[in-house]
């Protein structure tokens with residue numbers, strides 16, 4: 001962890017906070033006293049802000065990064081996908097609340113619009129078929 005330590009060693013105060021403390025402050029997980037202390041140092045504050053920015057970027061990138069596209073979900077709801085794609089999505093929505101909600105919404109929309117897609121694959125369930 002030496003490299004990580006060096007990365008955060010710009011603090012003017014030699015007894016400055018460690019990288020993990022800065023992380024905690026960036027995550028709002030530090031004690032209020034501690035985060036006040038850290039944010040009082042312009043150098044540390046800048047690093048906390050940098051961390052927060054990075055985390056936001058990371059979150060934006062990772063958010064639904066492994067999710068199927070809305071088109072795929074719509075096809076899924078209409079039973080237009082092949083067996084393999086369908087089982088991939090079935091598995092995905094058991095672990096992804098975002099997609100599960102989207103599928104649910106799509107199914108509701110389908111029904112309220114009275115979309116007449118009633119192919120043999122129509123009976124796709126949101127629940128895993130085990």
Ligand SMILES: [Zn+2]
Nearest residue numbers: 067096098099
């Ligand atoms: Zn998803």
